[in-house]
């Protein structure tokens with residue numbers, strides 16, 4: 001699907017739930033999270049129908065995200081249904097990996113191709129601090145399981161915050177040495193609970209400079225549909241990626257739409273505008289009408305990021321990152 005700016009939109013990020021078993025400081029408040037009701041969230045059948053319509057409109061890659069997608073019991077069934085859709089060439093998952101070790105086999109069998117795992121620190125006490133309730137050990141077992149089962153490439157998302165984990169950048173690079181693990185450093189965004197542009201913000205360029213003091217990075221490559229720029233340390237098995245979400249926008253090569261947990265097609269991560277697809281679906285819309293809604297959403301996509309438009313009320317857990 002070509003948008004008004006000539007970009008090919010073929011990637012759908014699907015937030016299957018707003019619920020999460022963690023409370024990362026930059027994403028969700030610790031207490032008092034307002035949850036969508038069961039009825040507000042798309043059912044398995046509704047997700048299937050919308051994604052099928054997307055594939056008929058031109059979507060070729062689907063990423064399942066959340067909230068935490070693995071807390072939704074029917075996520076493997078959804079993945080199975082999506083992996084059988086002839087138009088879909090890539091189905092991937094973004095997860096905090098707390099439940100990954102338990103579910104990896106089931107997900108692989110269902111047809112999941114690969115996982116991106118969020119992990120901001122390699123130290124247990126700091127992991128507890130940033131997630132407010134997780135266990136680092138479970139994530140590390142999840143990573144091993146994903147590698148063993150070939151849910152690859154395994155990418156690790158690290159949101160960098162100056163006083164929290166900038167000092168661990170080299171430890172993450174060492175993580176790429178002996179295993180095909182692909183670490184991506186992400187600039188924190190001022191959304192939801194993210195402090196973003198405060199003192200905690202570190203630009204991807206600054207991170208790259210710190211890495212370059214100890215390692216010589218050469219241009220790398222990695223399959224995927226996302227905005228990361230990849231490098232690698234020669235001889236290392238994995239790669240090192242940078243996601244300049246704030247400092248250098250990649251909007252000119254934007255390729256995505258988002259389906260929010262409450263059934264809206266969102267045109268841009270940063271901007272709040274979106275189109276209701278759940279309503280028409282529940283009112284009996286036929287497949288062709290749903291396909292048409294995808295076409296409309298694509299035409300609404302903005303040229304890109306506008307620094308004045310970050311919206312603190314947009315919660316990452318309903319949009320899916």
Ligand SMILES: Nc1nc2c(ncn2[C@@H]2O[C@H](COP(=O)(O)OP(=O)(O)OP(=O)(O)O)[C@@H](O)[C@H]2O)c(=O)[nH]1
Pocket residue numbers: 063065092094116155157186223224225226227228243245254256269320321
């Ligand atoms: N500003 C902006 N940031 C994005 C966008 N897509 C992803 N990101 C950021 O990149 C992070 C990582 O995204 P992932 O869910 O791992 O997916 P990805 O990197 O797009 O996917 P692949 O490259 O296909 O593996 C997200 O949590 C966001 O912080 C986007 O369209 N705009």
Ligand SMILES: C[S@@+](CC[C@H](N)C(=O)[O-])C[C@H]1O[C@@H](n2cnc3c(N)ncnc32)[C@H](O)[C@@H]1O
Pocket residue numbers: 020026027065066067068069094095096116117118157159186187188189190191192193194195316317320321
């Ligand atoms: C919202 S989570 C959903 C999937 C899953 N729960 C996870 O954490 O991987 C998707 C991604 O958004 C990122 N994220 C959340 N809030 C962010 C923020 N304010 N700035 C940058 N990235 C953020 C997380 O680090 C994670 O990689």
Ligand code: SF4
Pocket residue numbers: 020021022023024027028066067068096118316317
């Ligand atoms: S980043 Fe992911 S794991 Fe952390 S609170 Fe948000 S949805 Fe949950």
Ligand code: SF4
Pocket residue numbers: 249250251252254255256267268269270271302303304305
């Ligand atoms: S900020 Fe909006 S337009 Fe830019 S890459 Fe992200 S989703 Fe696309």
